[in-house]
C-alpha cells in the first residue's frame with residue numbers, strides 16, 4: 398500500500414522552496430505536493446487578513462483539483478497552524494499529521510500586538526526590514542555558525558515575499574484559536590518534529606503537543622533550529638519516511 402500523498406505546508410513568511418531539500422527524498426515514498434500559500438511565492442492576495450481556515454480551504458480546493466481524497470498534511474510553524482485547521486475542518490481528508498516546529502496554542506495578547514506591528518512594518522517599511530530582523534531568528538545557533546550562507550538565503554527568501562500577503566497572514570495568525578482540543582481528539586498517527594535549537598518554538602511546546610495527541614511520536618532533531626527541515630534535511634527526511642513506512646505501508 399502506498400502512503401497517502403504528503404501535503405507540505407510552508408511557514409511564514411516563506412514559500413514552497415523551503416522544501417527543496419525534502420521533496421526528492423520524500424517523493425520516493427509517496428506523492429508530494431508543496432504549494433505556495435495564498436499571498437506567498439507565486440501566489441498573490443487581496444485579503445486584508447488571511448485566517449488559517451482560509452489557507453486550509455485553499456488547500457482543500459487543491460486536493461479536489463488533484464483528485465486526492467486524503468492526504469497527510471506536513472506543516473512547518475504557520476504551516477502547522479494550517480494543518481491543524483485542516484484536521485479540524487475536514488478530518489475525513491486527513492489520514493495523519495506531521496507537525497513541525499509549531500504549536501497548538503493561540504497567541505498571547507503580547508504576541509498579537511507583535512503580529513500587528515509586523516503587518517504594519519511589512520506595509521510601511523518593506524519586506525527587507527522584516528527579512529533582516531527574522532532571518533537570524535529562524536535558524537539555530539549551529540546553522541548560523543556553520544552555514545552563514547543560509548542566513549543570507551532565508552533573508553533573500555523573506556525579502557522576496559509580497560508585503561500584502563505577509564501582512565494578511567500575520568493578522569490571520571493573530572486570530573487563530575487554541576487547537577489543543579483538536580489534537581486531543583485526533584486519533585490518527587501523528588509525528589511531531591522539532592529542533593533542539595528552535596528559539597521560536599521551545600521544546601516544551603512540542604512536548605506538550607505530543608502529549609495532548611493520543612497517537613503521536615516526538616522527534617527532536619539535533620543541531621536544528623526553527624527551520625528543521627532545511628537545517629537537518631537528511632535527519633528530517635529519515636524521520637518522515639520512517640513515520641510513513643511505520644503507519645501507512
Ligand code: MLT
Pocket residue numbers: 407408409410473474475476570597623
Ligand atoms: C513561522 O515560521 O511560520 C512563524 O514563525 C510562525 C509564527 O510567527 O507564529
